[in-house]
Amino acid sequence: MNFEHTEDRRMLADSLDRFIAEQYAFEARDKIARSEQGFSTRIWEQFAELGVIGALFREKDGGFGGGGFDVAVVFEALGRGLVVEPVLGAVMAGEAIAAAGSEAHKEQLAGIIAGSTIAALAHDEPGAHYALAHVQTRAERSGDGWLLNGAKAVVPQGERADLFVVSARTGGADDDEAGISLFLVPAKTQGLYVRGAPAIDGGRVAEVAFDGLKLEGGALLGSEGQGYPALERAIGRGVLALCAESLGAMEAAKTATLDYLRTRKQFGQLIGSFQALQHRMADLLLDVEQARSAVINAAAAIDGEDRVARERALSAAKASIGRIGTRVAEESIQMHGGIGMTWELPLAHYAKRLVMIDHQLGDEDHHLQRFAALGRQALATAH
Template sequence: MNFQHTEDRRMLADTLNRFISEQYGFQTRDRIAASAQGFSAELWHRFAELGIIGALFDEANGGFGGDGFDIAVVFECLGRGLVVEPFLDTLIVGQAIAKSGNEMQKALLGELIDGSRIVALAHGEPDSHYEPARVTTRAERHGNAWHLSGAKAVVQHGENASLFLVSARTAGADDEEEGVTLFLVPRDAAGVGVRGYRKIDGGRAAEVTFDNVSLDDGALLGLSGEGYATLEYAIARGVLALCAEAVGAMDVAKEHTLEYLRTRKQFGVPIGSFQALQHRMADLLLEIEQARSAVINAAAALGAARTVRERALSAAKYSIGRIGTLVAEECIQLHGGIGMTWELPLAHYAKRLVMIDHQLGDEDHHLERFVALGRESFR
């Protein structure tokens, strides 16, 4: 298999890396991440103008990419810059709409791609423990309307979203795949409550509640009770995106650590000349390359059959969780005390690597899922 990127993808990566380097330096990123909004609307529109959002969708839906490697290229670059703009939820919600939306709903994709509409995935719940089928938010049919009630946790950019993709249960037990239904819920609908807060790794998220929110059939995304397959399909793209983002962040953490080992002196010589530190750094470089290989495998499998795709994605997310934590710990330890300081970019990369492990399923969850999917494939 040829793992070389196409010329178009190399140009996309060069363009995005150059833009982030010139316009999204660490001081700028730190200011944006700590702001009341949690992202920059101006830079979000500039990303859109560069075609970065469009690269996440295929031509049939108004973009010019959408392949697993397109997603990986974009998010690896975003990881290098610790970009906090709402790329992840735009990808997940947009892919769900592209897969199961009607013509009116698919018309929203143009607004996502040009950056004029912010959307958010409202799926995780306080007690779901990463299980994608565990949905306790309820939607009940009353006459010609659906009445939606429940709570969603850690909704990325929830304060700024004008539209939520909400998972709700219309039938079945709380942990069954059958009976999960997807709704597109406007932020300003009566009964929607949003409480925002800062995230530890920068940017903002929110707790979102739905108190007897009335929705018509136009809010349904796909068929009632059959939303799980769409949700899994869209979240698969999000898992790949997070894994690629982590690889980008690892590369920068590695580069900063290598530079520190070359310049920091002790006993009159660079500490990088100490054999013990060389061995630790060599082991770390091998682990990062293993993580990169896992992401390549997941990107290649994104269009495969469900079990093959999901196993590759869980393998990658498990590897990223384990290696990301290792990179964060080792790079800080190799820096010494300065590695913990807020002013040093490395500390922020370490935080982001640790938090990526907790998005869309952590290391333990995906190890269990990988094993369970393997059992399914042998039945």
């Protein structure tokens, strides 16, 4: 299999890297990340103009990419720049709409790709512990429509979202895969309450609550109670995106650490000449390459028809990224010494983001268990 990027992907990566270097330097990024809005509308619109959002969607959905490697290329560049704009929400909500929505629903994709509609996937709930099928938010029939009650937690950039894709239970027990439905909920719908807060690694997140929220029948994505496969695909693309973002952040942290070892002197010598640090740096370089291999494997598998193979590749990548990202963060700071902990140094922010990515959409332990469970499922099916 040829893992080299196409000319179009290389051009997109080069353009995005150049844009981030020129318009999203660390000082500018830090100001944006700590702002009241949590991201820059101007940068978001420029991402759309550059085709960054369109590259994440398939041609049949109005984009010009949409493959696993397109997602990986874009998010690796975003990771290098510590970008906080709501690209992850566009990927996951857009995939859910594309996978389960009708032609009328898919008209929303044009606005997402153009940057005029900010979309968010509201799925995770308090106490779910990453379990994908754990949904307590309820949707009940009300005339020709639906009545929605419940709450969602830690929705990235949820305060500024124009449109939510919401998972809600229309049947079954709280942890059943069957009985989960997906709904399109405009942000201005009466009965929708959003409370935002700053995220520890920059940007903002929100708690979203539904109190007797009324939806028309057309708000349902796909068939009632059959939303789990589309939800799994949406979360899967989010997992790939986070793994690629982590890889970009690792590369930035690695480069910063190498530069520091080549310039910092102690006892009259460059600390990069000390053998103990050389060994630690060599181990770190190998770890980053292992992470890259995991991302490549997940990107290659994500569009496959074999669900178990796809989901195992994604969980394997996320578990590896969680472990390696934390190690890169720790080792980079250790080799920088005390200055590695200072707020003014970009490295501290990369380290924080690397650690937090492990806790988004399932941490290392969760995905190791999921990888094993999927393996047992595949074995049972084979026999």
